Amino acid sequence: MESNPGVSVFRVSLDGVRRVDISFASETVVELSRRYRQAKGFCFFDLTDPDMLENWEAAAQRKGQPICVWNNKDARIIGLEPSRGSSSALRFAMDRPAVRAADFAAATQGMSIANASTKFKQLWEQGFLLRREQAAESGGVEFVYYRIG
Numbered sequence: 001m002e003s004n005p006g007v008s009v010f011r012v013s014l015d016g017v018r019r020v021d022i023s024f025a026s027e028t029v030v031e032l033s034r035r036y037r038q039a040k041g042f043c044f045f046d047l048t049d050p051d052m053l054e055n056w057e058a059a060a061q062r063k064g065q066p067i068c069v070w071n072n073k074d075a076r077i078i079g080l081e082p083s084r085g086s087s088s089a090l091r092f093a094m095d096r097p098a099v100r101a102a103d104f105a106a107a108t109q110g111m112s113i114a115n116a117s118t119k120f121k122q123l124w125e126q127g128f129l130l131r132r133e134q135a136a137e138s139g140g141v142e143f144v145y146y147r148i149g
Contacts, residue, residue, distance in 0.1 A: 008146075009040070033127065034127070037127040044068070053069070101117035
């Protein structure tokens with residue numbers, strides 16, 4: 001990680017991998033994902049074998065770490081599940097490369113910006129999303145949240 005300070009998302013291809021046990025999965029990519037949560041993201045692609053997917057999912061559940069698995073443009077989260085209250089915010093974010101709390105609030109009836117901001121912050125803290133700080137139009141600071149992939 002230290003040798004790649006500018007990289008925020010590591011895309012792990014499992015193309016050609018024939019077998020992964022839960023112990024290996026738990027102590028490699030899943031552990032790195034947990035350790036660098038909020039700063040770096042890890043996702044899988046080319047994960048088509050159902051037995052391997054089951055092992056990666058069990059390892060992610062054991063560590064309490066969500067990991068995104070991409071299949072073309074479709075994503076699935078394995079491991080930790082978002083809370084019921086945050087799941088709609090996560091779905092909203094996963095459909096876009098980047099999102100602000102104001103975007104979600106504007107698209108969701110009865111949602112305040114403060115509530116949307118809280119949901120996205122929780123998703124970031126739990127490792128579902130990444131975020132960056134940027135200058136807001138108002139002159140203050142706002143966070144932009146990014147899906148991992």
